[in-house]
Amino acid sequence: MSAPSSRPLGAARPSYAAVLRVPYARRTFAAALVGRLSYGMVSLAVMLAVTRATGSYAVAGTVMALFGAMTVFLSPLRAALVDRYGPRRALIPMASLYAGLLCVLAAAVWRPGTPPVVLGTIAALTGCCAPPLGPTTRAVWSELLEDRRLLQRAYSLDGVAEELLFVSGPLVVGVLVRFAPPAAGVALSALLVATGTAAFVMSPAVRDVRGVGARSARPVRSVRVKRRLAGGRGLLQPVVVAAGVGLALSAVDLLVIAYAEQRHHGDDVVAWVLAALSAGSAVGGLLNGAVNWRTPARVRLPLLTAGLGLTLAAAGLAPGLGVLTVTVACAGLFVSPALTTAYLIADERALPDFRTRAGAWVNTAVNAGSSGGTAAMGLLVGRLPVSVCFLAAGGVAVAAAAGSGWGVRRAAAVTRRTPEALTRSAPPAGGH
Incomplete structure (x- = not known):
């Protein structure tokens, strides 16, 4: 571009x-x-x-x-x-x-x-x-x-x-x-x-x-396939984490409703708690962008996701609405930084002809996780205590963080054979 x-x-x-x-x-x-x-x-x-x-x-x-x-x-x-x-x-x-x-x-x-x-x-x-x-x-x-x-x-x-x-x-x-x-x-x-x-x-x-x-010079088809496979493997970590974050966040909506009903609060308090989540996410996003991070993004991502999961698990132990609101707001501090970091990694790993798709795959993972989380939590709420459901939602995010560690190792393996190396090994354009 x-x-x-x-x-x-x-x-x-x-x-x-x-x-x-x-x-x-x-x-x-x-x-x-x-x-x-x-x-x-x-x-x-x-x-x-x-x-x-x-x-x-x-x-x-x-x-x-x-x-x-x-x-x-x-x-x-x-x-x-x-x-x-x-x-x-x-x-x-x-x-x-x-x-x-x-x-x-x-x-x-x-x-x-x-x-x-x-x-x-x-x-x-x-x-x-x-x-x-x-x-x-x-x-x-x-x-x-x-x-x-x-x-x-x-x-x-x-x-x-x-x-x-x-x-x-x-x-x-x-x-x-x-x-x-x-x-x-x-x-x-x-x-x-x-x-x-x-x-x-x-x-x-x-x-x-x-x-x-629209570009005149393009590598031969076999090289394009290899380059896209290499870029696709690099997307594994951000996609897995994005799905876990989406699943955990969608569960929060239902869990806050269930918490309010069990404690005999009105429906209006649900909006305030979820607003606290959004406010925490906005603050976290601004803080994340203002920091000059020395830790690589692929290392920060599982840490941020684990922080989200642990905070959500702790929310289930909240003794009252005020503590729940504060805890959910603290969980929000990790949301925007985690997703922003996932998009950054996707952009780093994507080839120029795959860049928009890389971001779209992360976005799709968030939304797919959100849909799956709503359905899964709908089955659990009412059958298990709300505190256990919060623990399950947080556990999903922690599991995604742990699983993404494997994605880090795969990304490192892909880096050993970079897209630039594949490009250098390609014959000149027009060699079909």
């Missing part, structure tokens, strides 16, 4: 301000956040709109499951299109289809009467087209910043902003539905993703970026 010349800033004193002083960084980042706000809104908007239109929570849950599955599990495939054709050629068609289908879905649920099978079909097709704005944004950050310290700050800033988007998105929907049908939230999500994506790809930092498919 090519990018505007911003390399001299990499030598400046690393800070968040230095990141935003990179040419076109603020414009590009703001545009991406507008598009990504759509993802913070769309789940709640679709859920409310389908429930209102059909009067059935079962139908709404099924529609959301289809939408979520297509969005999450096809994300690496859509990211591969970005790697191959470049952001502009790949994201504009995807965003146009996605926004158009969201508008079709909004029209279908504006009034009752649309058959559930039609709603499910539209939702599944919509999920198939969701543009991977998060992974693409992180890939662009990686191109803009050669200094790894600045890149760490950029990823931390990106992670905190994403956390805030997923907190503010439902709030926007909540305000909107006071004055308009929930389907209006779906339509607004379509507008945001269309305008945000268009502004993002038209930024000078992104506009001239070309995919690997």
